[in-house]
């Protein structure tokens with residue numbers, strides 16, 4: 001097993017050991033910090049917030065999604081690209097949108113071309129992570145999906161986009177062995193802190 005895979009396992013176990021009450025408290029604190037950051041940035045009313053549907057011990061985004069909807073912030077979720085393996089599409093998400101499960105068992109909006117939201121319309125992109133380090137380097141589930149999305153952002157294709165990792169405090173480690181494709185996140189929000197790396 002590679003060092004990254006070993007670290008992924010260890011951090012997933014750490015996250016899974018959190019109690020339901022700890023998970024709920026963490027989700028509420030992160031939601032509060034994230035909404036405060038959004039308000040501070042003063043997005044345009046038509047700018048989207050990309051988020052994710054939590055899986056396993058990932059920082060639960062259901063409170064955040066409710067808060068975004070309450071604030072009438074247009075919201076999008078990732079959809080695995082049906083033609084380009086490893087790429088994500090982002091699709092409009094509201095309570096009426098028909099949902100399906102992707103190959104990993106994660107709920108995603110059923111593919112609908114008219115509801116695809118280009119990243120140029122997304123202001124905040126909240127992303128899950130398994131681990132992060134002192135420089136904002138991120139370790140994900142190992143599919144490279146968000147790495148590819150971040151590569152477009154780093155090239156400057158989406159100047160308004162702010163990528164933000166969401167995590168539990170126990171997901172922080174001193175150093176993630178980075179690969180050449182890894183792109184550090186400019187923001188990571190945990191229950192105890194908003195980390196800024198830019």
Ligand SMILES: Nc1nc2c(c(=O)[nH]1)N(C=O)[C@@H](CNc1ccc(C(=O)N[C@@H](CCC(=O)O)C(=O)O)cc1)CN2
Pocket residue numbers: 052053054055058078088104106128129140141142143144145146
């Ligand atoms: N909630 C959530 N949604 C997300 C992601 C995520 O990490 N979390 N993704 C972020 O990219 C994308 C899906 N990526 C995923 C990549 C791998 C696995 C997975 O289950 N992997 C296997 C190990 C595979 C292997 O060994 O190579 C596993 O963990 O058991 C799941 C999702 C898009 N949506």
Ligand SMILES: Nc1ncnc2c1ncn2[C@@H]1O[C@H](COP(=O)(O)OP(=O)(O)OP(=O)(O)O)[C@@H](O)[C@H]1O
Pocket residue numbers: 138139140141142143144145146147148151179181182
């Ligand atoms: N920009 C990219 N272009 C093409 N392939 C990439 C890119 N970024 C990562 N990959 C590929 O994706 C695979 C998985 O990468 P990695 O282990 O870093 O995923 P991850 O960051 O843990 O997962 P995710 O981003 O989906 O949460 C690697 O084999 C890598 O070659």
